[in-house]
Amino acid sequence: MSDWNARVIDEFRSNNGRVGGPFEGAHLLLLTTIGARSGRARTVPLGFFTDGDQLLLLASKAGADAHPAWFHNVLAEARVRVEVGGPDGIDKFAAVASPVADEYRAQRLDEVRAFNPGFSDYQSGHGRPIPMVAIRRA
16 A cells, blocks of 8 residues: 555544545545455545445546556455545445446546546546446445
């Protein structure tokens, strides 16, 4: 895990899901996956969007050419752990992660771009489609 992610995770857990800096006021969660190769738990902070009772994640990796490790992990093992901050502290729960269908992704992507124009830059900078993953409580 990078020092950057470790600091964000520590701040998130110390402040009931709230962080400052570039993520201040953003919808942020902690996603814990099982490493596809290592079998070890891996936690990453990620921005998210909602659609009803599901959480939506974009596997953007800040527009990199390759998918992020957490995306490969959920393809190998869909069972994940999630931590989301709320008014009563951090809600921790088991969940199932699954990539969404292309049609659904396309419908939601315009909303995501309107909310956070940076995601448009990520997509336009590279040829790979940025996958969207739905998280549902187990």
